[in-house]
Amino acid sequence: MKNMIIGQSGGPTAVINSSLAGAIEAGLSSDKVGTIYGMINGIEGLLQDNLINLSDVFQNRPSELNRLKLSPAMFLGSCRYKLSGQDEEMEKLIKILEGYEIGYFVYIGGNDSMDTVQKLSNYTISHGIDIQIVGVPKTIDNDLNGIDHSPGFGSAAKYIASCVREVAYDTSIYSIKSVHIIEAMGRNAGWLTAASVLARKEDLDAPHLIYLPEIPFSEKRFVEDVRQKLEEYNSVIVVVSEGVKDEKGEYIYAKTGKQDNFGHTQIGGASSYLKEVVEREIGCKVRALEPSVLQRSAGHVSSLTDVEEAFNLGGVAVQGALDGKSGFFSTLRRISNKPYSVEYTMENVDVVANTEKRVPRGWINKSGNDVTREMIDYVRPLIEGVPQTPYRGGLPDYIDIRHLDARKQPYRD
Amino acid sequence: MKNMIIGQSGGPTAVINSSLAGAIEAGLSSDKVGTIYGMINGIEGLLQDNLINLSDVFQNRPSELNRLKLSPAMFLGSCRYKLSGQDEEMEKLIKILEGYEIGYFVYIGGNDSMDTVQKLSNYTISHGIDIQIVGVPKTIDNDLNGIDHSPGFGSAAKYIASCVREVAYDTSIYSIKSVHIIEAMGRNAGWLTAASVLARKEDLDAPHLIYLPEIPFSEKRFVEDVRQKLEEYNSVIVVVSEGVKDEKGEYIYAKTGKQDNFGHTQIGGASSYLKEVVEREIGCKVRALEPSVLQRSAGHVSSLTDVEEAFNLGGVAVQGALDGKSGFFSTLRRISNKPYSVEYTMENVDVVANTEKRVPRGWINKSGNDVTREMIDYVRPLIEGVPQTPYRGGLPDYIDIRHLDARKQPYRD
Numbered sequence: 056m057k058n059m060i061i062g063q064s065g066g067p068t069a070v071i072n073s074s075l076a077g078a079i080e081a082g083l084s085s086d087k088v089g090t091i092y093g094m095i096n097g098i099e100g101l102l103q104d105n106l107i108n109l110s111d112v113f114q115n116r117p118s119e120l121n122r123l124k125l126s127p128a129m130f131l132g133s134c135r136y137k138l139s140g141q142d143e144e145m146e147k148l149i150k151i152l153e154g155y156e157i158g159y160f161v162y163i164g165g166n167d168s169m170d171t172v173q174k175l176s177n178y179t180i181s182h183g184i185d186i187q188i189v190g191v192p193k194t195i196d197n198d199l200n201g202i203d204h205s206p207g208f209g210s211a212a213k214y215i216a217s218c219v220r221e222v223a224y225d226t227s228i229y230s231i232k233s234v235h236i237i238e239a240m241g242r243n244a245g246w247l248t249a250a251s252v253l254a255r256k257e258d259l260d261a262p263h264l265i266y267l268p269e270i271p272f273s274e275k276r277f278v279e280d281v282r283q284k285l286e287e288y289n290s291v292i293v294v295v296s297e298g299v300k301d302e303k304g305e306y307i308y309a310k311t312g313k314q315d316n317f318g319h320t321q322i323g324g325a326s327s328y329l330k331e332v333v334e335r336e337i338g339c340k341v342r343a344l345e346p347s348v349l350q351r352s353a354g355h356v357s358s359l360t361d362v363e364e365a366f367n368l369g370g371v372a373v374q375g376a377l378d379g380k381s382g383f384f385s386t387l388r389r390i391s392n393k394p395y396s397v398e399y400t401m402e403n404v405d406v407v408a409n410t411e412k413r414v415p416r417g418w419i420n421k422s423g424n425d426v427t428r429e430m431i432d433y434v435r436p437l438i439e440g441v442p443q444t445p446y447r448g449g450l451p452d453y454i455d456i457r458h459l460d461a462r463k464q465p466y467r468d
Numbered sequence: 469m470k471n472m473i474i475g476q477s478g479g480p481t482a483v484i485n486s487s488l489a490g491a492i493e494a495g496l497s498s499d500k501v502g503t504i505y506g507m508i509n510g511i512e513g514l515l516q517d518n519l520i521n522l523s524d525v526f527q528n529r530p531s532e533l534n535r536l537k538l539s540p541a542m543f544l545g546s547c548r549y550k551l552s553g554q555d556e557e558m559e560k561l562i563k564i565l566e567g568y569e570i571g572y573f574v575y576i577g578g579n580d581s582m583d584t585v586q587k588l589s590n591y592t593i594s595h596g597i598d599i600q601i602v603g604v605p606k607t608i609d610n611d612l613n614g615i616d617h618s619p620g621f622g623s624a625a626k627y628i629a630s631c632v633r634e635v636a637y638d639t640s641i642y643s644i645k646s647v648h649i650i651e652a653m654g655r656n657a658g659w660l661t662a663a664s665v666l667a668r669k670e671d672l673d674a675p676h677l678i679y680l681p682e683i684p685f686s687e688k689r690f691v692e693d694v695r696q697k698l699e700e701y702n703s704v705i706v707v708v709s710e711g712v713k714d715e716k717g718e719y720i721y722a723k724t725g726k727q728d729n730f731g732h733t734q735i736g737g738a739s740s741y742l743k744e745v746v747e748r749e750i751g752c753k754v755r756a757l758e759p760s761v762l763q764r765s766a767g768h769v770s771s772l773t774d775v776e777e778a779f780n781l782g783g784v785a786v787q788g789a790l791d792g793k794s795g796f797f798s799t800l801r802r803i804s805n806k807p808y809s810v811e812y813t814m815e816n817v818d819v820v821a822n823t824e825k826r827v828p829r830g831w832i833n834k835s836g837n838d839v840t841r842e843m844i845d846y847v848r849p850l851i852e853g854v855p856q857t858p859y860r861g862g863l864p865d866y867i868d869i870r871h872l873d874a875r876k877q878p879y880r881d
Contacts, residue, residue, distance in 0.1 A: 128637035221540060222765070224767075344758075439862040449850075
């Protein structure tokens with residue numbers, strides 16, 4: 056019997072804790088696994104020996120494990136730490152892991168985090184160290200290769216589509232001409248922006264224009280598009296990716312000229328910039344809306360499909376590690392759309408680490424201002440289902456590591 | 469038997485259609501009421517004879533009426549039209565109403581809309597015209613007098629509190645220092661901003677600072693407050709009202725200097741301005757978040773208490789009109805907090821028209837950067853309960869006037 060350790064890394068999603076819950080449940084129910092530990096703030100916390108005993112927290116507490124499954128963001132805390140891959144760092148990590156008699160290492164994260172799984176498994180395999188290193192994928196951006204769609208994407212997609220639909224209702228009540236520009240996350244891949252298309256009912260047409268970073272953005276064509284839609288509709292709703300770039304490859308948000316106090320151009324603001332363009336060129340009422348981090352952790356409107364898949368992927372990864380797989384991540388393939396079904400499997404981490412999956416050209420319309428039926432069919436099943444989120448005092452009752460006593464070390468707040 | 473007409477006016481809320489549904493149900497179930505009409509775009513639409521036959525749409529369709537009850541924004545469309553009060557305009561209105569044999573006139577709106585109820589009822593009463601004019605209150609701002617709390621406020625409060633809680637979860641995962649400034653609506657009254665306090669659990673402390681427009685805003689004290697909270701917390705969450713003003717009475721958002729293309733200072737942006745202040749004075753990571761119109765129409769996270777009260781107030785107003793009241797609006801008084809209960813009554817519209825209720829000084833802490841226990845006890849019951857919103861294709865399936873065939877006249881889109 057060996058112990059297990061789990062970490063989370065990268066940006067938050069609504070369901071990364073569902074994967075944690077799935078991994079914990081699989082670990083608790085296996086007689087091959089002793090104690091389950093969690094890294095506080097991912098690999099960075101592990102290097103500082105900052106752990107929590109997850110068995111203590113969740114053993115024989117199914118309702119707490121269910122709360123974890125339905126809580127957004129990251130129970131264990133995150134990091135954005137990239138392993139150097141140098142022997143000294145690896146030796147330090149292995150020494151800590153061996154100190155806790157770890158046999159199974161589970162890391163939940165995006166393409167950067169899968170780099171950690173890759174480097175660590177390469178090292179353990181080449182040095183004959185008996186620790187199975189596996190990954191569980193996540194990202195709201197849906198830009199991971201080797202998987203039909205990323206856990207976290209479905210919930211963020213549902214959030215964006217809900218927002219767009221509600222903004223459309225909000226603005227439709229007035230009889231004056233207006234334009235609303237909603238900015239969705241996704242620096243290089245437009246999946247989340249594209250998912251806003253689901254806000255459309257059969258003949259309620261918002262969003263009227265959708266711009267992805269996969270297509271070079273022309274300000275002139277944008278103004279023409281908006282002008283044309285304003286002839287058809289009183290209230291025009293535009294969804295634009297934060298990552299749209301002009302023909303020269305310059306980010307539109309960079310045109311705002313805003314810099315942080317380190318002199319870096321600030322990310323985000325494409326919608327604010329385009330608001331000014333519409334005001335200047337067309338002169339009607341315009342609003343820019345940037346839901347920003349609200350779209351990453353909107354547990355109150357998460358997708359049940361997404362929650363369940365993330366949970367299952369956590370369990371599949373643990374099973375893979377128990378079966379002796381190392382350097383693999385859990386993944387899913389879509390078997391059919393109607394009825395929607397997927398199958399789970401393990402895939403070599405090389406296909407996902409440090410790569411990016413972008414929206415195929417064929418799923419964007421010719422004019423580059425909308426998406427096609429293929430995109431709708433692809434995204435629609437991913438937002439289905441309403442989880443039974445526990446409520447208390449009128450608000451979702453999420454779990455929080457700061458309210459636990461069973462911590463091995465205090466959370467460094 | 470006389471006919472009834474209903475209109476909606478002002479800004480949207482998550483539950484103004486609940487009041488419409490309540491008024492329709494009360495009208496349909498009374499044998500004193502013949503046909504129920506709706507004004508398309510409020511009093512402005514009525515002046516253009518733009519009506520819809522609501523009896524045709526909702527009679528014997530309880531599930532459609534229930535969808536209406538759970539759909540945000542305004543089914544009938546809105547206007548921001550203020551009656552001049554001159555005889556010519558009044559005569560035109562009365563002529564149209566008499567043409568449809570209207571005996572009961574129901575107007576759902578905020579303090580400006582209650583001005584319409586006031587002017588119209590003054591005219592009908594003084595001219596001996598047999599039309600009962602009543603109002604149903606609504607506003608997310610909660611700034612109406614003569615009512616314990618406004619329908620629409622509870623749902624917006626729940627939205628803001630959910631956002632703040634989720635942003636707190638989102639940001640807590642990183643171990644670097646950061647400040648998030650969330651801007652809530654409310655130009656002169658800080659109720660909605662204050663409601664963000666509900667995001668707090670017992671010892672999870674976000675929001676850490678709350679600034680209402682009732683207290684003059686000092687930039688210097690704000691910086692000191694934030695600096696102090698950063699010593700206690702990694703991630704500091706600030707909620708600020710869009711309407712905060714400095715000691716001279718100048719709106720903070722006006723300091724951004726942004727103007728629309730009519731040369732008017734743009735409303736909103738206090739958070740963006742304060743973000744720059746924190747960057748300059750403290751120099752940590754800062755984000756400004758402006759949920760903007762998302763907080764008005766967030767039907768996907770509405771409060772069941774709010775939905776039911778808004779529905780009941782629609783019915784109470786109709787009953788009042790049937791009982792011969794004119795120049796009155798339906799209102800509610802809180803009887804107790806534990807258990808929470810209210811009683812419904814009718815009140816003279818003079819107490820609400822063109823007035824504003826602000827947060828009492830005693831409900832704000834001494835330092836002016838937080839609220840007191842009284843505020844928490846007041847708001848908490850208003851966000852309770854989760855409505856059974858109908859979902860379809862993964863999204864709330866709201867009702868939309870554009871999908872109906874029973875319209876008397878096409879919606880002017």
